[in-house]
Amino acid sequence: MCDEIIEFKPDLVVTEKGVSDLAQHYLLKANVSVIRRVRKTDNNRIARACGATIVHRTSELTEKDIGTGCGLFEVKKIGDEYFTWVVDCEAPKACTILLRGASKDVLNEIERNLGDAMNVVRTIYQVSPMHHICIYMYAHHLPGIYVWGIPTLPHASQYAPLLATPP
Numbered sequence: 001m002c003d004e005i006i007e008f009k010p011d012l013v014v015t016e017k018g019v020s021d022l023a024q025h026y027l028l029k030a031n032v033s034v035i036r037r038v039r040k041t042d043n044n045r046i047a048r049a050c051g052a053t054i055v056h057r058t059s060e061l062t063e064k065d066i067g068t069g070c071g072l073f074e075v076k077k078i079g080d081e082y083f084t085w086v087v088d089c090e091a092p093k094a095c096t097i098l099l100r101g102a103s104k105d106v107l108n109e110i111e112r113n114l115g116d117a118m119n120v121v122r123t124i125y126q127v128s129p130m131h132h133i134c135i136y137m138y139a140h141h142l143p144g145i146y147v148w149g150i151p152t153l154p155h156a157s158q159y160a161p162l163l164a165t166p167p
Helices: 002-006 021-029 040-050 104-127 131-139 150-157 160-164
Strands: 012-014 033-035 072-078 081-087
Touching: 002 021, 012 040, 021 033, 040 081
Parallel strands: 012 033
Antiparallel strands: 072 081
C-alpha cells in the first residue's frame, strides 16, 4: 500500500483513518508527511484548496488525483494545541478563520456573529454586486472606528459566492 502511494511522490498524505507505525515509517523514509484522523469536512476542504481528489483505495490512485496546488504545509503550536496549515495555494477555494475567546459562551457568541456577518455579505452579493459600492460610499459618513471594516467589503464580497455553495 505504501509503495502505491510513494510511486506518485507526494509530499503530503491526508487520511480520515489511522496510519500504522510501520506505514508511517516507510512513508517518512520516502519524505512523505502524513496527517491522519482528519474529519471528513476538513478533508474535503483540504482537497478543494489543493486541487486534489479524495480516493478511497490506493489502487485507484491516479496522477490527476494528486493535488499540486498547495504551496506550503506546516504545523504550528498555538496555546496548547497544534494546528495544521495549508497555505499559499494556487487557487484557494477554502479558508480557515481561527476564533479565540475567553470562555465557551464568548466563543459561541463570536461564532454566531461571524456567521451572521457572512450571511449578510452573501445576501448583499446575491441581490446585486453593485450594492457593495453603495455601502462603501456610505462608509465615508460613519464616525470613528465603524468605518474601518467597510473598505474591506468589496474585497470580501468576491468570496461570497464560495460561501453560498455547500462544502
